[in-house]
Amino acid sequence: MSSQVRLKLLPRARCLFDEPVQVKVAGLRSRQVVTVRARATDERGVEFRSSATYRADGSGEIHLDRDPSLSGSYVGVEPMGLLWSLKADTLHKYFYKNKALHPHVVKFSVHEEEEKEEEGRMLAEVTNERFLIGEGVSRVPVKEGNVQGVLFTPPGEGPFPAVLDLCTFMSEKRACLLANKGFVVLALAVYTDKPDNVQPMHLDHFKEAVDFLQQQTKVGSKGVGIVSRSKGGDIALSLAAFVPGVEAVVWINGCSAIVGAPLYYKNRQILSPLPFDFDKVIRTESGASIIKYGLEDPKAKENKGTVVPVEQAKGRFLFVASGDDLNWDSKGYMEEMVERLKRHGKRNFESVYYPRAGHLLEPPYGPFCPSALHGLIRFPVLWGGDPQVHVAAEVDLWKKIQEFLRNNLSCDDTQTKAKL
Template identity: 30%
Template structure:
């Protein structure tokens, strides 16, 4: 009797940027049998996040997440990256968690396992058939991370490998506070210099930390600092914002006289207040004809780089009182929105900042 090799689970490439798809396959399994593929990962705060999906093996004893359909678990259907965007806090986790990368110089390490039968990760009697580990990075090899503390600006500049000069992005987040670097690191990994700045909730900014205590000159100075950097193309600088950062981006563009090469692309997520602010700001600057709106039904407010899990609710603050914020969105449509939006953002940057 010919003995089959032991079951095997592979993830390729084993090391990839966070916005890159990977191929997950199981082999050497009995044909037409139920299996579960599970992903587990600890955040930098040591909270456990997990996702799982139920599959039935093919006639040749394989399962291929790139083309096979999940029949249960964290998602349904053919979703090659569902184990990543489907990650959610494990049962019993702290309330209101949101997954945000703090140290972009180390990866997320995701442990994937192939389990016998259709089971849930928390079930103690599941049999592990095979396992593999993959690394998910925001920073590509050769990207430089530079601490910026200049002219009162608190930020981090990321530069792609090479001498430049590079097209660049000023990266603005919402009022969650702190210095958020991971989108800038990813932009640099895609060939753009990117400056991420803090403007609220950072110990090196004027207090109190729960208020914005910097004025328009702070943001304009940040734009000028990026534009004037010796490794940046001065006439090829864009601005991106999320949440309140969208308002700041439009304000900087109008107040600094930033050159708009073709059009302003804004991601509008079916929030009438957001639409009003954006359109009124552009109308006041006589640039309403440059407004391009993308609408994603079923997506939430927090559009992150692709394959990031959606936090439908998260803890906003604990002082002076506990505040939980509802961001909205459903897992699958939100994941599809993030993937499509990221592609359109990169295409827009390519068309307007490189050509």
């Protein structure tokens, strides 16, 4: 490595997962062309890499928030491009970073301009530790009745608003990042068993999670908020429609009807699953499929019994849909719910539409995932999204989620004191 070349991450090399960093290189020759690289390994041991070629300014410096990438994993000015463009050598790999206690470790390095297929000599290197769990946040595994999840609680006495994070499959990432912002959050998976063993779903089990959150001593909100995406979305809608105490629901790229299995509540079936037609799956050359057109239309008369009656909900909704969602027609489902709520004289919703984003809207600055193995149907699918537009949507949405939950989950000190 060159002793004169310096690679800096500002304001510091250790930060939270959802915090941006400024990447700066100094000590290069005037107008020198170099390659800046990043690499990280996920929880399954898969290595992801990215690279971009830059030309230094007259002072021998490169600022990623100012200077355009000339070629590589992305082009143009992308301050966090090396993070979101990380990808594996093999297709259809999702970056698994779901456990809160271990940071997302990224190695940044600067290399001399590469010749042919060879990686140029390394000039400088620095490690970025991106923590999911903030200082003082507690993480407690929960196994109580039918509630199996992980509870994250911010430091301090509170009172704090309560949020149920409904993941399709277990992930602690979004929950603990929200806890860092001052929410008591229970991460709960919709599917805890193997997909092959999916049984009818019982809304009562998810109601237990709502009740569990309301009983926490540091919780001060009069009701519970829910954050959901994909399959978690129709469960979140159902909780809002049938279960008291749900005050705010964030629905991201979900369905307006029940998907996958019938839904039961209080020992009776309340909703049937929307049928799926595998003949409408579109295979692509990459080996991944587009499944967007497989679900039948929830507005069809014969599917009336699958649609969640959101008009019954007392709380507020934040509907979020992506125009390039290739998993399902989230925009159409959002429009159907908005139309129905208006028809019932309801104005208890906000809607956000990202025309060129894909299905997997996540907390910002993780690797963009265009395709991966689907957890339920067990073959690779395309998620959609223009990478640069999608990751910008993630930054915007992350702020909107926090604002929505804060605005709609008011805390009362007297409620908290009564629990102690």
